[in-house]
Amino acid sequence: MAAAALLELRQLSVAGRGGVPRLEGVNLVIEPGERVALLGPSGAGKSTLLTVANGLLAPSSGTVLWQGEAPARSRRARRRQQARIGTLWQDLRLIEELSVQQNLNAGRLAAWGWPRALLNLLLPLDTAANAAVLARVDLAAELLGQPVAALSGGQRQRVAIARLLRQDPTLLLADEPLASLDPRLAASLLALLLAEATPPRALLLSLHRPDLLAGFDRVIGLRAGRLVFDAAAADLQGPAGVARLQELYRGEDRKTDGQADGQTDGARDGAGDGEPGEPARPAGAGSLWAAPDR
């Protein structure tokens, strides 16, 4: 590929409390057009990796390269680099007090100067562009004037994605965006994100559960801060792949065994359950786990 990799992490480590590193010796390259799932149990370091990737957290050692460049020293150049990276946060981080339109325009703030930023708080700006991104996430343009606080959960998720589209980054990062969503909503949001990740864009999305891997090109397994595997999604099919995934969640499975027995039926509807922080048993209808578990 002619263009430089969108994201490259070399020997990346992040120190943690009590001498236990949050990330250790992580190597990762993401090329334009790639759709990468970041998989791992709770506390594996997925969020840490994403915050290093978007520049919010500086690694203790190792290198981050954005499109082949190291993070710039000058603040201005650094911001220009970061403007090309868009993050979908698990808690969405919408601005509750503002309207949908103003929130969408907040995606443009990096590019805007003061006059527009202030005007956005006073007048509806760029209505056509905002309606267009709303249409891409299957929301009606009528929502533009609504306060974000008045939206339903599913609408909020979509507005957050639409804001990302307004930012128009090349590297899309998403931190467990599907946790605590019902399965249908999770599937449709994932489809939206995957559809936007076409060259020159790429998507790196962290998942707690391995049951929504369809549509990804690559899967990265993270465990206790270390990269356990980095494989093409196709390689994780079949018994060998299942074994790798089981290895990734080893221990966590055991931890929840007690509850899991009672839950097996409920666990069929998969993605619906599970607080992000709580170790959920990876299972579900049509999941990669199904066979060995029975």
Place this chain on the structure above:
Amino acid sequence: MTGVGGGEIPALETPALEGAPNGGAGRGFLLRPAAPLLVLLPSLVLLPLLAVPFLAHGGGLDLLGQFALAAFTPSLDPLVLRSALTGLATTVGMALLGWSASLVLGLLLGLASSRTLWRSCWGQLWPAELIRRLLAIPRSIHELLWGLLLLQLVGLQPVVAVVAIAIPFGALVARVVADLLDGLDTGRLEALRLASVPAPAALLTALGPPLLPGLLSYSGYRLECALRSATLLGVFGLGGLGTDLKLTLQSLEFHELWTGLWLLLAVMLALETGLGWLRRRWLMPRRLGLGRAGRGRAGVGARGREMVLSLAALLPLTIGVGWALGVDPRALLAWQPLQGVGGSGWLDGERLLALPWPALIGSTLALTLLAAALAVGLPPLQLLLSAPWPAARRLVRMSWALARLWPPPLTALLLLLVLQPGLITAALALGLHNAGILGRLLAEALADATPAVEQALASGGVRPRLALLYGRYPAIARPYLAYGAYRADVLLRETVVVGLVGATGLGSQLLESLSSFAWDQLLALVAVYALLTLLGEELSDRVRRRLLQRV
């Protein structure tokens, strides 16, 4: 001077995030400023203030420069130091005494004006309402006025400053105590009363523990106010460091002036830090409910004994200080005859009507609004401008601390070195002082607000200032403005303290009448002032409720 500040503060609620009514564009008017912009709107008042250079009267700029430079070279002469320390001790002592007296007074009056109490113990409501109404009067008169009136009545006594602080502060504390009491769940009290537990014991058991943290937090804040007020009273000749500050400023002894100022700043910051530490240690609610709600509303808990012991330790301390300062309550009983009062024609209707009332009231209101806009609008703007540079931000905070402790009449005197007396000069003096108080509040609220959105924006390459504006200001906008509305009502009371240099408004007329012994005018002016303040209080209450309204 926060003077009579902080009344209904604990009653402020943090508005629910969901359902903030500002829908932005899209419905109703096209122009609908959104929350973060609302915070910045008051700073538009800075535009007319750009006219300030035209008010300059030429001379005095070099004096102002000397004043600023002297900050780095305060006088370390042992004599100067000793006098400043003595003055400081007097001021702190007066503040402490006035504050303790106001707590006792406020607690008693607060109990007496609690609806809950009257209902559950005597089955009557009207006495509570009556006492509430009556308490509005001492509350509406600034401590400086009380001080000056008492000065005329009993002469220069140490007790004057103490009582001047205790009266309005006590009325304020009473209101807060009553509001806290009435906001509590009365189930426990009623249960105890049904079990025929005697009233005082039932009260203490049922209402004491849940009341204590809120009350302690508020009284800590009042102690800061008391220190500022004691300094201010000194400026008007009631003794202590304030008097020294004024004299050194008037004689242009800037180095000596800064000796006192730095000492005062150290005490003030130590007090604020210490109280903040106690607040955290005792899990007391944040001031003003601007921060996270809910946390610390848990009641007394394990620290209860510590709180009670600290309160008990105050008693001997207060007595010791009172003895050292020579405060003698009996002095209050020895009234001097007021010159001319009671004589024929001391009450002259024509002379009263001859006062330019509309102009006086109008300029007082203009002064209040201008100063309030400055006080509310400046801090968010300063924070925004200094956002990219931590050093600049520290400087801004330092300037707020200085503004807080520096009494407005002294600022006014300083401004008079370069500006002409008038409305704008007075508004600047008053506004800057209050900006220091609001600034600290804003910084506290921002520190408590979650940084998530700001971080999210920053991670997408948004500049620090815009990230602050979009990421943090929206959530605090309404509670901050609501507090600003409350502050405006405090400012109305405070206009009297810059009357001296304002050459405008009721305040200056009042001081003039006082010095010319026109008692009838003085009485009328105080009454009008109180009336205005009560109206202002009502108005600002409404604005605040509207701002905090949940939809």
